[in-house]
Amino acid sequence: MPVLPEPIQRLMQALERLPGVGPKTSARLAFFLLRHLPLARDLAQALEDLERVTLCRRCFHLTEEGQAFCAICRDPRRDPATVCVVEDPLDVLALEQAGVYQGRYHVLHGVISPVEGVGPEDLRIRELLERIPAEGIQEVILATNPSLEGDATAMYLYERLKPLGVRVTRLAQGLPSGGDLEYADPLTLVRALMGRQEMA
Amino acid sequence: MYFTHLYLENFRRFVYWEHTFSPGVHLIVGPNARGKTTLLEAGAYLSTFSSFLARQPRELVNQALAMQNPFLVTRIRATFMREEDGRHRERRIEVRLIFRRETNGLVRTQKEVLVDGVKRKTLTEALGLVQTVLFLPHMLHIVDGAPELRRRYLNFSIAPGHPEYARALSEYTKALQQRNALLKQWWERRGDPQVMLPWEKKLAEHGATIMWTRHQVLQRWNFLADEQGWNRLGDGEVLRLVYRPALGHEADEEVPMLLPFYQPEPDFPKSLPALQDLLFQRLQERRPLDLRRGHTTLGPHRDDFRFLVSGLDLAVYGSRGQMRSALLMLKLVEAAWYYETSGVRPVILLDEVLAELDRERRERVMAAFQGFGEQLWATTTEPDLFPEAVVPRLHVWALQDTGLVSV
Ligand SMILES: [Zn+2]
Numbered sequence: 327m328p329v330l331p332e333p334i335q336r337l338m339q340a341l342e343r344l345p346g347v348g349p350k351t352s353a354r355l356a357f358f359l360l361r362h363l364p365l366a367r368d369l370a371q372a373l374e375d376l377e378r379v380t381l382c383r384r385c386f387h388l389t390e391e392g393q394a395f396c397a398i399c400r401d402p403r404r405d406p407a408t409v410c411v412v413e414d415p416l417d418v419l420a421l422e423q424a425g426v427y428q429g430r431y432h433v434l435h436g437v438i439s440p441v442e443g444v445g446p447e448d449l450r451i452r453e454l455l456e457r458i459p460a461e462g463i464q465e466v467i468l469a470t471n472p473s474l475e476g477d478a479t480a481m482y483l484y485e486r487l488k489p490l491g492v493r494v495t496r497l498a499q500g501l502p503s504g505g506d507l508e509y510a511d512p513l514t515l516v517r518a519l520m521g522r523q524e525m526a
Numbered sequence: 527m528y529f530t531h532l533y534l535e536n537f538r539r540f541v542y543w544e545h546t547f548s549p550g551v552h553l554i555v556g557p558n559a560r561g562k563t564t565l566l567e568a569g570a571y572l573s574t575f576s577s578f579l580a581r582q583p584r585e586l587v588n589q590a591l592a593m594q595n596p597f598l599v600t601r602i603r604a605t606f607m608r609e610e611d612g613r614h615r616e617r618r619i620e621v622r623l624i625f626r627r628e629t630n631g632l633v634r635t636q637k638e639v640l641v642d643g644v645k646r647k648t649l650t651e652a653l654g655l656v657q658t659v660l661f662l663p664h665m666l667h668i669v670d671g672a673p674e675l676r677r678r679y680l681n682f683s684i685a686p687g688h689p690e691y692a693r694a695l696s697e698y699t700k701a702l703q704q705r706n707a708l709l710k711q712w713w714e715r716r717g718d719p720q721v722m723l724p725w726e727k728k729l730a731e732h733g734a735t736i737m738w739t740r741h742q743v744l745q746r747w748n749f750l751a752d753e754q755g756w757n758r759l760g761d762g763e764v765l766r767l768v769y770r771p772a773l774g775h776e777a778d779e780e781v782p783m784l785l786p787f788y789q790p791e792p793d794f795p796k797s798l799p800a801l802q803d804l805l806f807q808r809l810q811e812r813r814p815l816d817l818r819r820g821h822t823t824l825g826p827h828r829d830d831f832r833f834l835v836s837g838l839d840l841a842v843y844g845s846r847g848q849m850r851s852a853l854l855m856l857k858l859v860e861a862a863w864y865y866e867t868s869g870v871r872p873v874i875l876l877d878e879v880l881a882e883l884d885r886e887r888r889e890r891v892m893a894a895f896q897g898f899g900e901q902l903w904a905t906t907t908e909p910d911l912f913p914e915a916v917v918p919r920l921h922v923w924a925l926q927d928t929g930l931v932s933v
Pocket of ligand 1: 382383384385386387395396397398399400
């Protein structure tokens with residue numbers, strides 16, 4: 327015989343599936359929401375609106391339904407000749423917070439990792455290659471994480487981009503090795519961007 | 527360096543164990559299966575963060591308590607005096623093994639290391655702080671066992687003083703898993719050589735660091751052994767360690783058994799960049815074979831080194847006594863080498879080291895080890911093997927479940 331009403335149980339079970347949330351935390355959160363119903367309503371609306379988030383048709387960053395392009399691609403002040411390639415939308419966020427990058431992005435949505443069954447065809451690589459001539463791109467900055475997989479993905483991209491006659495650069499060393507762009511502080515990111523080097 | 531205090535909690539058979547140590551020679555006496563080796567294992571664990579006697583960290587967690595509890599913390603904590611800038615400084619280290627049994631029955635053991643009370647982000651950051659040399663009779667298999675044992679042994683010995691080696695090992699292992707996965711998926715996924723190249727570049731980069739370090743270290747070990755005369759086994763026989771790098775020019779699995787004494791490794795590149803280029807090239811050449819086999823057939827994960835006595839492989843032609851001598855030589859060399867590379871005298875940990883040796887050899891071995899360590903722990907079931915004449919100013923202890931008692 328369940329001790330708690332079914333809606334509370336369902337909420338607790340859903341919360342428990344979030345990363346870093348155990349049974350105790352999920353119970354605490356569920357009871358908090360029960361006592362703060364206006365907040366719960368706001369949260370429910372926000373969750374429902376998540377379904378309206380889609381991918382930018384050009385760079386595959388996140389955008390809203392009804393908008394073909396993301397806010398960055400729509401911004402006329404951004405330099406269309408420079409593209410920064412990142413693993414996921416959180417990296418775009420980190421680089422935007424650093425506040426010095428003026429070009430556009432391309433989000434791969436992952437890295438090459440045969441162990442996890444992820445090959446180049448599972449990432450937005452073909453789309454990146456098509457963008458180079460179509461948009462007259464001059465420089466591609468490879469900003470995948472400085473991890474083994476991030477580095478290998480950058481090497482692969484370099485080999486594919488080189489024949490297209492575009493300048494290919496990689497973020498400078500100084501990012502913690504094996505680290506993640508999204509956890510790097512803005513100053514480190516600025517330095518890495520400024521000190522980017524031509525790949526060979 | 528020397529330990530001043532050792533504290534164990536839920537480590538193997540010990541629930542709470544502690545003892546305060548002075549420098550010098552400590553003989554730990556007790557019957558078998560009371561945990562004498564475990565004590566030495568704990569001391570060595572603080573330098574390698576991995577045990578030569580355990581495949582999985584969970585083996586180090588007290589088994590009886592782990593059966594009863596879904597959550598258990600094992601602690602190995604020591605205070606020690608370490609040579610720094612010409613004097614001894616007191617330092618502290620603690621390794622925690624956090625054991626969890628999840629509701630689905632899966633077991634996870636997580637490692638944490640604290641240096642002077644501060645948690646470190648990675649274990650590699652704390653490598654090299656504690657230096658130990660561990661002798662276990664079990665290690666005789668290094669001489670006559672499978673190559674995998676010798677590779678493991680090299681990694682255990684080199685990593686504590688060489689963080690860049692430890693990092694290369696971990697990156698190499700990941701890159702190897704990636705290339706092997708790719709080799710297996712090749713046919714079904716219409717393999718693209720351009721996908722293979724980045725992993726081969728990474729394997730060459732980190733693999734070359736590993737092989738170059740192994741090559742340099744083994745050469746230095748041979749030099750030190752020769753300089754001290756430790757490589758002379760009597761009857762004019764000379765022991766030499768020979769590196770067998772798996773660079774793809776060995777006649778597949780077959781290793782030549784007969785080699786003249788000082789012959790260098792055939793065709794070993796003269797610089798690290800040259801080695802990296804060679805490894806990269808060989809990996810590409812091997813690709814068709816590797817595709818058929820479904821795994822990577824060359825590189826440091828297939829390396830070996832051999833013990834040669836006057837050109838003959840000890841594993842094939844040696845007596846048990848010679849193998850023991852070879853292992854003792856290796857231990858002495860390691861002690862000398864740690865001191866040479868770090869300025870720190872390692873703590874010497876010896877398990878039943880004097881068994882099977884005659885009196886003269888016993889004296890020589892103990893004198894040599896005492897020359898390299900400020901502190902030495904030896905375990906034995908036979909304290910008579912360590913008379914005053916062999917080991918002056920000896921502290922003799924009886925091992926108890928919670929500590930040591932002077933006898
Ligand atoms: Zn966009």
